[in-house]
Amino acid sequence: MLGRTSLFKYRPPVCSLPIRRLSNHPSGAVKTLKKPPNSILFVKKRNDDVVASALRDVAAHVRETYPGVQLFHEQDSNLPIGVEPWSSSDARSRPIDLIITLGGDGTILHASSLFKTGVVPPVLSFSMGTLGFLLPFNIDTFPQALDEIFTGKSEILERMRIACTFHRQDGSEMGGSANTAWQVMNEVTLHRGRSPHLNIIDAYVDGQHLTEAVSDGLILSTPTGSTAYSLSCGGPIVHPSVHSLLLTPICPRSLSFRSLVLPGSSRITLKINRGSRAPAEVSMDGQEACILQPGEFITVEASPHPVPCIKRSADLFTSRRDAEKERTIMGEKGGGDDWVRDINSLLQFNATFKNKHLATERL
Amino acid sequence: MLGRTSLFKYRPPVCSLPIRRLSNHPSGAVKTLKKPPNSILFVKKRNDDVVASALRDVAAHVRETYPGVQLFHEQDSNLPIGVEPWSSSDARSRPIDLIITLGGDGTILHASSLFKTGVVPPVLSFSMGTLGFLLPFNIDTFPQALDEIFTGKSEILERMRIACTFHRQDGSEMGGSANTAWQVMNEVTLHRGRSPHLNIIDAYVDGQHLTEAVSDGLILSTPTGSTAYSLSCGGPIVHPSVHSLLLTPICPRSLSFRSLVLPGSSRITLKINRGSRAPAEVSMDGQEACILQPGEFITVEASPHPVPCIKRSADLFTSRRDAEKERTIMGEKGGGDDWVRDINSLLQFNATFKNKHLATERL
Amino acid sequence: MLGRTSLFKYRPPVCSLPIRRLSNHPSGAVKTLKKPPNSILFVKKRNDDVVASALRDVAAHVRETYPGVQLFHEQDSNLPIGVEPWSSSDARSRPIDLIITLGGDGTILHASSLFKTGVVPPVLSFSMGTLGFLLPFNIDTFPQALDEIFTGKSEILERMRIACTFHRQDGSEMGGSANTAWQVMNEVTLHRGRSPHLNIIDAYVDGQHLTEAVSDGLILSTPTGSTAYSLSCGGPIVHPSVHSLLLTPICPRSLSFRSLVLPGSSRITLKINRGSRAPAEVSMDGQEACILQPGEFITVEASPHPVPCIKRSADLFTSRRDAEKERTIMGEKGGGDDWVRDINSLLQFNATFKNKHLATERL
Amino acid sequence: MLGRTSLFKYRPPVCSLPIRRLSNHPSGAVKTLKKPPNSILFVKKRNDDVVASALRDVAAHVRETYPGVQLFHEQDSNLPIGVEPWSSSDARSRPIDLIITLGGDGTILHASSLFKTGVVPPVLSFSMGTLGFLLPFNIDTFPQALDEIFTGKSEILERMRIACTFHRQDGSEMGGSANTAWQVMNEVTLHRGRSPHLNIIDAYVDGQHLTEAVSDGLILSTPTGSTAYSLSCGGPIVHPSVHSLLLTPICPRSLSFRSLVLPGSSRITLKINRGSRAPAEVSMDGQEACILQPGEFITVEASPHPVPCIKRSADLFTSRRDAEKERTIMGEKGGGDDWVRDINSLLQFNATFKNKHLATERL
Ligand SMILES: NC(=O)C1=CN([C@@H]2O[C@H](COP(=O)(O)OP(=O)(O)OC[C@H]3O[C@@H](n4cnc5c(N)ncnc54)[C@H](O)[C@@H]3O)[C@@H](O)[C@H]2O)C=CC1
Numbered sequence A, B, C, D: 001m002l003g004r005t006s007l008f009k010y011r012p013p014v015c016s017l018p019i020r021r022l023s024n025h026p027s028g029a030v031k032t033l034k035k036p037p038n039s040i041l042f043v044k045k046r047n048d049d050v051v052a053s054a055l056r057d058v059a060a061h062v063r064e065t066y067p068g069v070q071l072f073h074e075q076d077s078n079l080p081i082g083v084e085p086w087s088s089s090d091a092r093s094r095p096i097d098l099i100i101t102l103g104g105d106g107t108i109l110h111a112s113s114l115f116k117t118g119v120v121p122p123v124l125s126f127s128m129g130t131l132g133f134l135l136p137f138n139i140d141t142f143p144q145a146l147d148e149i150f151t152g153k154s155e156i157l158e159r160m161r162i163a164c165t166f167h168r169q170d171g172s173e174m175g176g177s178a179n180t181a182w183q184v185m186n187e188v189t190l191h192r193g194r195s196p197h198l199n200i201i202d203a204y205v206d207g208q209h210l211t212e213a214v215s216d217g218l219i220l221s222t223p224t225g226s227t228a229y230s231l232s233c234g235g236p237i238v239h240p241s242v243h244s245l246l247l248t249p250i251c252p253r254s255l256s257f258r259s260l261v262l263p264g265s266s267r268i269t270l271k272i273n274r275g276s277r278a279p280a281e282v283s284m285d286g287q288e289a290c291i292l293q294p295g296e297f298i299t300v301e302a303s304p305h306p307v308p309c310i311k312r313s314a315d316l317f318t319s320r321r322d323a324e325k326e327r328t329i330m331g332e333k334g335g336g337d338d339w340v341r342d343i344n345s346l347l348q349f350n351a352t353f354k355n356k357h358l359a360t361e362r363l
């Protein structure tokens, strides 16, 4: 767990690569990268040989195919040839144009956390053979995926982040300065953690008292995070293009605490009630941040700095054929949404009871 | 129940009263009425003497205070003095600038249904002493409420509607013409109704197959409707400013069919599977519309014609004092949201278990 | 739908075949058939050629292998050689020692309904290649299954039924006589059915007012029925050996109506509230029974006549091998429970999210 | 948190006061105390002056009214006159005939834990002015409540306990001896506690693998505990007379993990999967017991030693009048169940949405 002060040292990095907005549709605007990246940051899962080897392959490919592109890695040992170490403190001096992650969903959450107080560069995410919610590309397709990026064909899904500030009982901000809001992709969680007792948290929306929660804790989630912890607590599945914040209770001592979907423009305050017997541990995307005592609070709102995630394009993924076929039947064309595929294949959404054939059972 | 053809005769009425957009915030833009209304349509609950008497009072007050305003009533008997009958077919010849409803939530749903294929004039809704989700004003405050409107002080909450078209197996539209989409404030419901058997419905989002639902039915709801039938089926509570469509199953034969919050820009198709043993009755805001047979489908998307609902202003409602007080504590000012009050007082949202005092119990 | 009076004509049939109780454990007592059956009633799914052909095979096998056993069929056309027609009214004159069903879960519900007012003979259920919750035997194994019965090796699971009586506003029983309680295996359902309005039902437990339900309806279910309609409405999964009654609401207008598991000894009354705008359609195991008007009520309690279901024995089912293996690991022996297998394979209970391999996805 | 070894030192105390079984009904048998108590153990909430003063009053009353009865207190300071200190280790030498608790639900859980490995004497529980689920008597009524006990009029509700043993990877029992099962009234909880990662737990029923849970944890609860933590996690409400064990997941990473109601005769094993990244903290009735590492497991079954709770009698509680009235209406007599009253008044069970009168709102 981080100490309180250590949380607030970070200065926002700069992303030099502008994103071109292709349409004016408020949510779900289609965007592409305006120009090819000059610098790439690799972020990978630790202690995994398959991932380390894949990194070497990708780095070698970039060096050969796109000479002149600077390569960085946020770890500092076992660097592949031509890749230099990089840390959050290098953000201004060594701006990043593209992040490439190799690993699981957690690797992308970690990449986002490297840019937790400012703009995030576009993220290209490779899975290592297993699907994930935030993982559009299979590692086998990396040459094509890179080609699309360098030729300006990639589309971007901006995944909302939420920005969180921590406050003392007197309202003053922990960490001192106003521009240190910590941003997360999935959620901020307040949890009783090691306390045997429930905690009491008051939730306010735009300054108005919403409710007093007596529970194991509360989750304030982005639409992206709706398929993470919030889902386990009974929350709905929210499409990443719906500009909103999701409030879901964790094991509330109440029969009537339903999930709330609040406007993306809301400012939400979660305050440990002074009568709470337990404090609340704060987790940011699953990473412990600090412990709030009674009277202390956090304030959360949509961040101005979403994560620009590069979307899978149709050609790179076989099962899109079927989607195409379906669309034709319904008399529609184009588009398609990885999200629909993912909630079905990853979450086994609405797996209807089937009177399966005994044959299957016997296999 | 309406026959199929009778549904599609309606021609959209015209609202002559423009609404001024006060800000550019995509959701929850603050709007006001640009000029005082020249014509008012009364919509009231039927067969209720208290409501009938209130209508007479309001009509008399308008005639005296705002002479020259034309008054209409969508019923044709027992009209108060100076009030003329009006029906949907009069919409073009006798445009309406303001609707005043007297009754419950159902009365507003009915007012919306009078303008189900086009623009709806702003709606001022009076409750008859009981609160309701769509009922900001208590009838006792009607002189002030009218004054605010005629002096241009009222603010408007645009409540999203969804537009629905009905299709035959070959895709052709029932009712014939493309501009007859039926619009609803709460939801479109497909339900097995009188059939003892479950039905099977395929749901598509933007032409992509989302899921096959084996259930009592499906609800496609607006945020406004999230506190109506969808809530009873386990759906989340969605703030009316979140531009989205909510898909909630009714008693699905599945352990894993969670509610989905889809982008407001989605186009959703619900098609009775050809293998479905039961047809599906379609209800629009609780009103039966038609029965879909296997192979037939509906298509739903956000309507371009929301319902402009006149919001309660702070001065007219006592309990706002408390909200004011809370905001001051949290160091915020202004605004306030009836929605927060309503989910607490009307839905008993998150009524925490209390070890109540025996004293209370004994009363 | 049945008329009210037609419901109550039935006279209870007699089962001549005593069941031997092997242990005194109140729930889950192990029982076997005391002597070989002298008469068998076939109940099969209608309009299905595969089922009709299977029936001919089974009937021929019984005639050859167990000569002297009387064979009946509750349908009266297309009877296989040596099989006579039988109807509920023959129950006294032509007692049944064993029921054999061929079809799905619905076929067993139908078999139970043939004996809806009295004792049910033991039931041997064959599935036609698809699994079902109430279907232990695959049709391919019928010679062995019959052999086990005639040699007294079969074990019996007594599935609780609930007995229901229908009452007028003045409390008098519809149908006239006290011994006409209608018994069901799954559940009694009260539903608004064709009414657009919610109904209001008062629930009483042992004469004490429990709650007033404003909803689409209520389900009063046996543990067997807990995996049927009640599950779709959010109810828990109750093991068939737990002597209890399950009350689950259907789409209640309440955030706080959780399922209740009541003692099997309870007497439950469901009464349409006099203020209810809608009546309630009563379904018994999915079969429409009657419509209750405001003031009318039903009374439900555990039936003294459960359904003796013949259990699958270990030798007849391959996948039991795995179960055996697991038990060995946990240091236990014997027994095993089809129920555990069924909730996993049929309901996909707790299908944990898996980051599936792309390989699988690609197939 | 207790160390592992300290858990297993306890030797079961003896209760000298036999309970007479009044009926043979398997669940909900009515029982009474056979003879007046010779010794009473007081258990009270700590650090509460009101409770301390009430204890002095009750102790004085018993000394005067029932001279010769030995009085004990499980705390050893501030003992009222005539009350001696007592601890679990005195259980054999100084047997207890009656426990009197003064405090909340937690005080009864604590009283049960004093007798966690053997028979528990009957418990008479006084609330200090607030209701509780396990608290039938208001402190104001203590003279009558005691009179009923000494004159043999009290009825007893036997609340099931579950007995739990802790096992190492090799199956050997922690603490060494087979008869040290720890018994709880509410539940055994396995929780990830301070770990940021989910744990993986395999659940077995009677040696058969039931499911692999990837979650924050699992709850194995008695019917009594169904209104405690399990309820917060979405579990059903189970009447205390239903002989069963309730398995409820805590925030499972699954859309399809519904609560299971298992037979009271089941033997359930919960084993930390060897692949689990996190261990599991075990809580017994909210009290931390130990931490299980991957491969370690607990085994749970119904305890032979339930908690005999003395029930509120009709005369002592005013609101019973209403219950009486209702019963008369339904044409039934007698009985009545505090449980029905409690789920309504304490849990606000099925608080139907009411369009409340503005008048109320204004108060
Ligand atoms: N009971 C639960 O469900 C809990 C869930 N979490 C979630 O874990 C996240 C942290 O993830 P890791 O660092 O990978 O921890 P982890 O290694 O413990 O894995 C958590 C799981 O969540 C998945 N996941 C992460 N983000 C997701 C998303 N947006 N949609 C769908 N699945 C997603 C991951 O693929 C992984 O399977 C937290 O942000 C929180 O949402 C954390 C604690 C408890």
Ligand SMILES: NC(=O)C1=CN([C@@H]2O[C@H](COP(=O)(O)OP(=O)(O)OC[C@H]3O[C@@H](n4cnc5c(N)ncnc54)[C@H](O)[C@@H]3O)[C@@H](O)[C@H]2O)C=CC1
Pocket (backbone or CB within 6 Å): B104, B105, B106, B107, B109, B132, B133, B134, B186, B187, B224, B225, B226, B227, B228, B229, B230, B232, B284, B285, B286, C196, C197, C198, C215, C216, C250, C251, C252, C253
């Ligand atoms: N099981 C259920 O919960 C069912 C609910 N309904 C709902 O009833 C609506 C029709 O309403 P009425 O014509 O008044 O029928 P109704 O007179 O049967 O009343 C339905 C109830 O819903 C309330 N309601 C309506 N719209 C609401 C909203 N947006 N938020 C919160 N509460 C709301 C009304 O105040 C009333 O209490 C439908 O649009 C549907 O949403 C319809 C059938 C079943």
Ligand SMILES: NC(=O)C1=CN([C@@H]2O[C@H](COP(=O)(O)OP(=O)(O)OC[C@H]3O[C@@H](n4cnc5c(N)ncnc54)[C@H](O)[C@@H]3O)[C@@H](O)[C@H]2O)C=CC1
Pocket (backbone or CB within 6 Å): B196, B197, B198, B215, B216, B250, B251, B252, B253, C104, C105, C106, C107, C109, C132, C133, C134, C186, C187, C224, C225, C226, C227, C228, C229, C230, C232, C284, C285, C286
């Ligand atoms: N929304 C829902 O889930 C609804 C469920 N039902 C259920 O259908 C039952 C009648 O069944 P059928 O005549 O076959 O009608 P059906 O042909 O409409 O099938 C209902 C489905 O329920 C399954 N089923 C039946 N009893 C079951 C049990 N005890 N456990 C698990 N699955 C079970 C059947 O295999 C079938 O897949 C009713 O007793 C009721 O429980 C009835 C209406 C709606």
Ligand SMILES: NC(=O)C1=CN([C@@H]2O[C@H](COP(=O)(O)OP(=O)(O)OC[C@H]3O[C@@H](n4cnc5c(N)ncnc54)[C@H](O)[C@@H]3O)[C@@H](O)[C@H]2O)C=CC1
Pocket (backbone or CB within 6 Å): A196, A197, A198, A215, A216, A250, A251, A252, A253, D104, D105, D106, D107, D109, D132, D133, D134, D186, D187, D224, D225, D226, D227, D228, D229, D230, D232, D284, D285, D286
């Ligand atoms: N998120 C949650 O709901 C959590 C609940 N708990 C529960 O707290 C219990 C321990 O209770 P305390 O020592 O008093 O801790 P506590 O002082 O933290 O209180 C827990 C609350 O649960 C209530 N309670 C206890 N047993 C109950 C029952 N059988 N039915 C209904 N309400 C009940 C108590 O009155 C109190 O309001 C545990 O056995 C566990 O069931 C423990 C942790 C989290």
